Amino acid sequence: MKTGCQWRELSLKEYFSKETISWQLIYYYFNKWSKDGSFRRIWISLLQNNKRKLDLSSVQLDGSHTRSKTGGESVGYQGRKSSRTTNCIFLCDNHGQMLSMGKPVSGEHHDLYNIEENVDEILSLLNDADIECKGLFLNADSGFDSKKLRDILDRKEIIGNIKENPRNGDPKHEKYFDTELYKRRFKIEKANAWMDSFKALLVRFETLNVTWTNLHYLAFSILFLRKIKV
Numbered sequence: 278m279k280t281g282c283q284w285r286e287l288s289l290k291e292y293f294s295k296e297t298i299s300w301q302l303i304y305y306y307f308n309k310w311s312k313d314g315s316f317r318r319i320w321i322s323l324l325q326n327n328k329r330k331l332d333l334s335s336v337q338l339d340g341s342h343t344r345s346k347t348g349g350e351s352v353g354y355q356g357r358k359s360s361r362t363t364n365c366i367f368l369c370d371n372h373g374q375m376l377s378m379g380k381p382v383s384g385e386h387h388d389l390y391n392i393e394e395n396v397d398e399i400l401s402l403l404n405d406a407d408i409e410c411k412g413l414f415l416n417a418d419s420g421f422d423s424k425k426l427r428d429i430l431d432r433k434e435i436i437g438n439i440k441e442n443p444r445n446g447d448p449k450h451e452k453y454f455d456t457e458l459y460k461r462r463f464k465i466e467k468a469n470a471w472m473d474s475f476k477a478l479l480v481r482f483e484t485l486n487v488t489w490t491n492l493h494y495l496a497f498s499i500l501f502l503r504k505i506k507v
Contacts, residue, residue: 278475278476278477278478278492278495278496278499279474279475279476279477280476280477281475281476281477281478281479281480281482283482284300284301284303284304285300286300287300287303289303307488307491308485308488310491311485311487311488311490311491312487316491316494316495316498317402317491317494319494319498320402320494320497320498321402321405321406322406323498323501323502323505324376324403324406324408324501325405325406325407325408327501327505328406328407328408330374330501330504330505331370331372331374331376331408332370332371332372332374333370333371333408333413334371334414335371335413335414335415335416335438335458335461336368336369336370336371336376336413336414336415336416337368337369337370337371337415337416337417337461337462337464337465337468338366338367338368338415338416338417338421338465339366339367339388339417339418339462339465339466339469340364340365340366340367340387340388340420341364341365341366341367341469342355342357342358342362342363342364342384343362343363343364343365343478343479343480343481344358344360344361344362344480344481345360345361345362345363345384345480345481345482346480346481346482347481347482347484348361348484349481349483349484349485349486349489350381350484350485350486350489351363351380351381351382351383351486352383352384352481353383353384353385353386354384354385355384355385356385358384360384361384362384363381363382363383363384363481363489364381364382364383364384364386364387364388364390365378365379365380365381365382365493366378366379366388366395366399367379367465367468367469368399369464369465369468370464371461371464372464373464373465373467373468373471374468374500374501374504375468375471375472375493375496375497375500376399376402376403376408376497377398377399377400377402377403378398378399378490378493379394379395379396379398379399380394380395380398380486380490381486381489381490382395387420388420388421389420389421389423389425389426392421392423392425392426392429393425393429396426396429396430396433400433410433410434410435411433411434411435412434412435412436413435413436414436414438414455414458415430415435415436415437415438415439416438416439416458416459416461416462416465417437417438417439417440417462418439418440418462419439419440419441419442420442421439422439422440422441422442422445423445426439427439427452436453437453438453438454438455438458438459439452439454440454440459441454471500472493472496472500475492475496477492478492478493478496
């Protein structure tokens with residue numbers, strides 16, 4: 278996770294000097310536990326049993342593009358980064374602890390692509406962890422300003438504090454927006470910086486969405502374990 282080395286470059290001799298263990302065996306179990314949902318269940322269990330360590334006075338939503346070097350599922354050309362990327366939407370708490378993520382989508386798509394499916398994916402994990410979503414204050418930048426997302430949040434009784442995009446219609450139409458609450462949105466940037474400390478996530482080498490997603494759940498768990506240990 279930290280070095281971002283390829284699977285075949287794992288330092289096996291340092292850890293398994295008395296046994297013959299191949300990188301293929303390690304990847305086999307990582308792949309198996311990713312596909313059977315083990316890493317997701319670990320993350321849900323950590324959240325469920327340590328909810329008091331979270332600050333849910335507001336939550337922050339944002340998308341992040343990750344460059345891909347080997348291609349694979351949900352990889353597409355992103356003009357702004359001039360490279361092939363995968364886009365994911367993330368949700369963090371008011372202290373910058375990552376909580377959940379949407380499904381990976383190809384980099385040519387913007388943050389609102391398949392937004393209903395992604396919001397459902399993000400909230401389903403929180404529901405599985407017995408975290409109440411109704412009444413949450415959710416900050417998001419102007420890239421998420423759309424009637425569809427606002428309607429989705431309204432149906433789920435989540436208060437969306439979304440910065441208005443002047444290109445999206447009549448600026449005279451008033452929408453709820455709390456400037457002081459919006460200042461907390463920078464916490465998602467802090468959360469992304471912590472995630473980028475894992476070089477395996479800074480650049481994508483995993484070709485399968487399921488293993489790529491579960492690397493994130495593993496990173497969420499590592500960061501949260503550091504927090505609850507303190």
